[in-house]
Structure formats: structure tokens, C-alpha cells
Amino acid sequence: MKKSRAPDLTHEVLQQVLNALDGWQRKLTWDLLLDEVEILTGHRYSRFTFADYPEIANAFSFKKDILRGTLPRTSSEPKDERLRVALEQVSRLQAKAERLQAENNLLSEQFVTWAINAERKGITMSMLNAPLPKPNRDQNKGIK
Structure with a gap:
């Protein structure tokens, strides 16, 4: 029997993958x-x-680099469950902030690459920063 293909990644699934990596x-x-994403999404x-997806590939590489030099320290985990949950949340949020910064x-x-390449082609920064034209909304009023 042929395996069915997983659906395209939606924004929600992409966020689930990134959140899984953050934590x-x-x-x-x-x-x-x-395996984790299959558990989360069913696909x-x-x-x-x-x-x-560069966001996933970069987040994966970034998290892998962070984890390379770390060892879990079970002996220093706090006894209070609320404190442990709060520290885990802080850790997840710090990981997310670091990933977003990267x-x-x-x-x-x-x-910067785009700006330099545009300038080489004779496109100035003022041309790039020019406001977009307003859409002509009157054009569609006569069409019904």
C-alpha cells in the first residue's frame, strides 16, 4: 500500500515545529x-x-549547536513543581528569543546583500524606499 503524502506545511504547523525546537x-x-512533529500533528x-523551510533549518541548526555542549543536570532541579514549570517556561522563551535573534x-x-546588489544595478536606496502607489479603488466600483 502506498503511503499518503503529508499535507503542505501551514503557518500553524510551522509554528508547532519551531515551538517544539524552542523547548x-x-x-x-x-x-x-x-517523530515529535508526527505526534503533534498526526502527519x-x-x-x-x-x-x-529556512526557519526550520536554521532553528534546527541553532538548537543543535546549543545542545552540543550541554549536559542535563538533574541534581540541581528545584523540588517545587511550580518553580520547575516556571524555569522550563523561561528556558523555552530564552531559546525562542535566541532563535529569533539568529x-x-x-x-x-x-x-544588506539585496541593497548592495540593487545599488550595483543602479537602483538607489531612495528608489527602494519610495512608497508604494495607492490602489485605484474607483476602478472597481463600476464593475458588478
Whole structure:
């Protein structure tokens, strides 16, 4: 029997994958991430599908780099459950902030590349920053 193809990634699924990576604390491989996403969404995606999305590929690499030098410290975990939950949330939010900062840095580099290439083609920054024309809304009023 032929396997059915997983649906295209929606914005919601993309956010689920990124949130899973933000909170990831154990060994990270593509297969483990795919297993987790299958549990979350009910669909099995491929590594190649995820690699096509720069947000996922960058977040995966970033989290992998963070996890390489860390070991879990079970002896220093707080006893109070509320404190443990709060610390886990802080850890997830810090990971998300770091991932977003890394993503922002990549986007800034991309912007600089585009600006330099545009300037080389004779397009000035003032041309790039010119406001977009307003849509002609009167044009559609006569059509019914």
C-alpha cells in the first residue's frame, strides 16, 4: 500500500515545529524531530520538507549547536513543581528569543546583500524606499 503524502506545511504547523525546537532539551536529530512533529500533528513529514523551510533549518541548526555542549543536570532541579514549570517556561522563551535573534541576523544580512546588489544595478536606496502607489479603488466600483 502506498503511503499518503503529508499535507503542505501551514503557518500553524510551522509554528508547532519551531515551538517544539524552542523547548527541546534532549538529543536532537532530524528523525527525533520528525517523530515529535508526527505526534503533534498526526502527519509524518520528511527531513527534506523541513530543510526547504529556512526557519526550520536554521532553528534546527541553532538548537543543535546549543545542545552540543550541554549536559542535563538533574541534581540541581528545584523540588517545587511550580518553580520547575516556571524555569522550563523561561528556558523555552530564552531559546525562542535566541532563535529569533539568529533569524533576525540572517534577515539583516539578506537585506544588506539585496541593497548592495540593487545599488550595483543602479537602483538607489531612495528608489527602494519610495512608497508604494495607492490602489485605484474607483476602478472597481463600476464593475458588478
